[in-house]
Amino acid sequence: MMLDLEKQVANVARTFVYEQNTPYTRQQFVDNIEPILENAKSGQGISDYAIKCDDELNTPQVIENNEMRCKIAVRPVKTVDWIVIDFICVNQSANVSEEVLR
Numbered sequence: 001m002m003l004d005l006e007k008q009v010a011n012v013a014r015t016f017v018y019e020q021n022t023p024y025t026r027q028q029f030v031d032n033i034e035p036i037l038e039n040a041k042s043g044q045g046i047s048d049y050a051i052k053c054d055d056e057l058n059t060p061q062v063i064e065n066n067e068m069r070c071k072i073a074v075r076p077v078k079t080v081d082w083i084v085i086d087f088i089c090v091n092q093s094a095n096v097s098e099e100v101l102r
Helices: 002-014 023-042 060-064 096-101
Strands: 046-052 071-076
Touching: 002 023, 002 071, 023 046, 023 071
Parallel strands: none
Antiparallel strands: 046 071
């Protein structure tokens, strides 16, 4: 899933190469990658994400180097790696539902 997200974001990023490095362009970039992350969130691949693409990351020196910097943090949904099942043998007179709820 992470590789797929990286690939999709990279495809969007390619469309921004040679654009002006302004706050407007950076916001447009964020606006274009948010649907990708929202789709992953609604598909239960990630539970949350955050995007940072601002003046703090894009300092005058970064802009002078013809770069645009962006940070994306994602929290993947945990997978089931183990299933633990308890089997309980009860007496004939026992209430099975009560035994399971203990």
